């Protein structure tokens with residue numbers, strides 16, 4: 700096996716490690732991310748506040764209505780109880796009752812509107828609570844799957860890292876340093892295949908003498924254009 704072939708295989712292994720690492724990162728992020736649940740819990744909390752406030756408003760309104768109705772009753776009994784005698788007093792009593800009755804009607808209408816509003820708010824809250832139960836269940840299931848995926852990926856990475864250690868131990872340290880340097884400079888793509896006389900890393904056609912050096916030499920040659928280590932398979 701030529702040195703470059705070894706490096707090429709190392710790169711394939713590194714790519715696999717990178718892929719597994721990316722997957723592992725994504726799985727870990729998904730495990731940690733419970734933003735959807737947080738969002739629905741916040742929503743429910745807000746809805747609970749709304750319902751509480753509407754309940755309070757409704758009881759205040761009920762008391763207010765009660766007070767007006769009591770006033771109407773009191774006015775009624777005063778007016779028809781025989782204590783009011785003069786027509787002027789009677790007249791003012793009637794108009795007072797009239798006003799109080801209108802106020803009672805208004806308060807009743809408001810109370811009715813509040814009840815409708817409260818009912819809707821409670822329905823919304825119930826829907827969100829159902830949604831939370833559903834999401835909680837789903838999250839539980841997906842956490843199991845994600846946990847399994849994480850275990851598999853960790854095992855996979857452990858194996859790959861071991862393989863890498865073995866490969867590296869057989870490689871020429873100097874070539875390895877060069878490989879790592881190019882790998883870093885070229886975003887992980889350090890060894891490029893040469894196909895039909897062309898570097899597959901940068902698509903540049905290699906000069907004839909470079910091709911000859913590549914065919915004969917066992918030392919790694921780097922592309923003049925992209926600096927990748929050239930691999931003639």
Ligand SMILES: [Zn+2]
Pocket residue numbers: 891898899900901902903922923924925926927
């Ligand atoms: Zn190149």
